[in-house]
Amino acid sequence: MRKKYIFTPIVLLSAFLTACGQSGTAENSVPAETQVQEETAAQTEAAVQPETNAVPEYGTPEKTKLEVGHLNSTAHLLAFVAKEEGLFADEGLDVTLTQLANGTELASGLESGKLDAALIGSVPSITMQAADHDLTIFGGAMTNGHGYVIKSEFTQNLESWDYTILQGKNVAVAKNTMDDLELRLLLRDAGIGIGEGEDQVNLVYFDSQSNAYAALSNDEIDACSVYSPYASLAKSQGYEVVYYDKDFAQFENQPCCRQVATGTQLAESPNTYIAFERAMIRAYQFTQENHEETIEDVAKYIDIQPDLIEIEVYGGFSSSHPDPDKQATLRLKEDIVSLGLIEDYDIEPHYNTEIYQTALSQVLEIYPEESIYQDMKTHFDIFE
Numbered sequence: 122m123r124k125k126y127i128f129t130p131i132v133l134l135s136a137f138l139t140a141c142g143q144s145g146t147a148e149n150s151v152p153a154e155t156q157v158q159e160e161t162a163a164q165t166e167a168a169v170q171p172e173t174n175a176v177p178e179y180g181t182p183e184k185t186k187l188e189v190g191h192l193n194s195t196a197h198l199l200a201f202v203a204k205e206e207g208l209f210a211d212e213g214l215d216v217t218l219t220q221l222a223n224g225t226e227l228a229s230g231l232e233s234g235k236l237d238a239a240l241i242g243s244v245p246s247i248t249m250q251a252a253d254h255d256l257t258i259f260g261g262a263m264t265n266g267h268g269y270v271i272k273s274e275f276t277q278n279l280e281s282w283d284y285t286i287l288q289g290k291n292v293a294v295a296k297n298t299m300d301d302l303e304l305r306l307l308l309r310d311a312g313i314g315i316g317e318g319e320d321q322v323n324l325v326y327f328d329s330q331s332n333a334y335a336a337l338s339n340d341e342i343d344a345c346s347v348y349s350p351y352a353s354l355a356k357s358q359g360y361e362v363v364y365y366d367k368d369f370a371q372f373e374n375q376p377c378c379r380q381v382a383t384g385t386q387l388a389e390s391p392n393t394y395i396a397f398e399r400a401m402i403r404a405y406q407f408t409q410e411n412h413e414e415t416i417e418d419v420a421k422y423i424d425i426q427p428d429l430i431e432i433e434v435y436g437g438f439s440s441s442h443p444d445p446d447k448q449a450t451l452r453l454k455e456d457i458v459s460l461g462l463i464e465d466y467d468i469e470p471h472y473n474t475e476i477y478q479t480a481l482s483q484v485l486e487i488y489p490e491e492s493i494y495q496d497m498k499t500h501f502d503i504f505e
Contacts, residue, residue, distance in 0.1 A: 266439025
């Protein structure tokens with residue numbers, strides 16, 4: 122069960138009872154002993170309600186109607202849960218969620234003003250920042266959850282395999298994505314080239330993950346990049362997993378999708394985005410304690426079987442965490458630069474950790490004993 126903000130007017134109740142005891146006729150006056158007992162009972166009842174929390178006053182959101190973009194990914198579940206469990210509404214926000222095909226469409230939606238926030242892959246976020254787009258990362262959405270799958274005919278009679286099995290294969294890849302970047306890093310470090318030779322890996326690019334995965338049904342494509350939920354979907358359809366990025370130490374805590382808005386939007390409506398972040402933080406807490414309800418919420422947005430959603434969300438291949446993970450993203454930017462995909466640039470003006478930090482501190486004011494929020498604070502202190 123989610124915890125709902127409830128105002129507890131203890132002071133007003135006490136004042137009302139006291140006023141009744143001090144004025145009125147003899148017929149409606151309250152005996153002093155009875156009055157004390159009622160005041161004590163009322164105060165005790167208010168103090169022990171487990172779902173009741175006094176809410177500090179925060180800045181009023183400058184904008185309450187928000188359009189938020191996401192991908193066809195179970196990893197974007199924080200937004201789904203915040204919407205379905207009424208957490209956005211608790212924060213005074215009316216949020217509409219819209220699915221788009223790729224990071225480019227999401228970024229365009231932000232810059233055109235059609236979207237107020239978007240869950241965008243960190244790779245396209247960084248490459249577009251490097252190209253002078255007004256995009257600022259202010260929170261997280263997904264960590265790890267990437268990999269590759271291959272047709273089972275290539276793994277017959279093999280007890281084990283790794284990414285080198287992709288040599289001499291045509292591999293469908295969603296362009297400008299984490300999947301592309303990670304494979305490029307692995308191939309570079311192993312001295313394996315990209316191309317059509319038998320000792321190389323031929324990368325065939327598509328404009329979205331859904332199109333890349335659909336291409337796997339063609340005879341010309343042997344393997345495909347995947348992120349949540351396509352890995353589980355592929356396994357259910359008979360394909361084999363080549364690797365998950367979580368299996369590599371160099372990809373530990375790999376920041377994938379981030380919460381992104383334009384710098385202008387964040388500057389004009391800071392209270393709105395802090396309220397948005399409080400809802401996302403509370404959604405994370407909900408997902409950790411309410412698995413069945415979370416799966417039901419995700420199923421309303423991602424059209425796959427509930428058992429596959431459970432594998433993607435709780436199978437250990439990825440995590441959906443709202444922390445902006447700035448240090449991990451800085452390392453990621455260095456990897457992108459090292460591959461020559463972008464020129465180096467100053468990311469500081471495009472990274473806002475204050476929104477998350479403020480929102481988390483406010484949630485901790487309300488739930489100071491909640492261990493999940495305490496753990497989130499520790500994570501932020503380490504990886505900010």
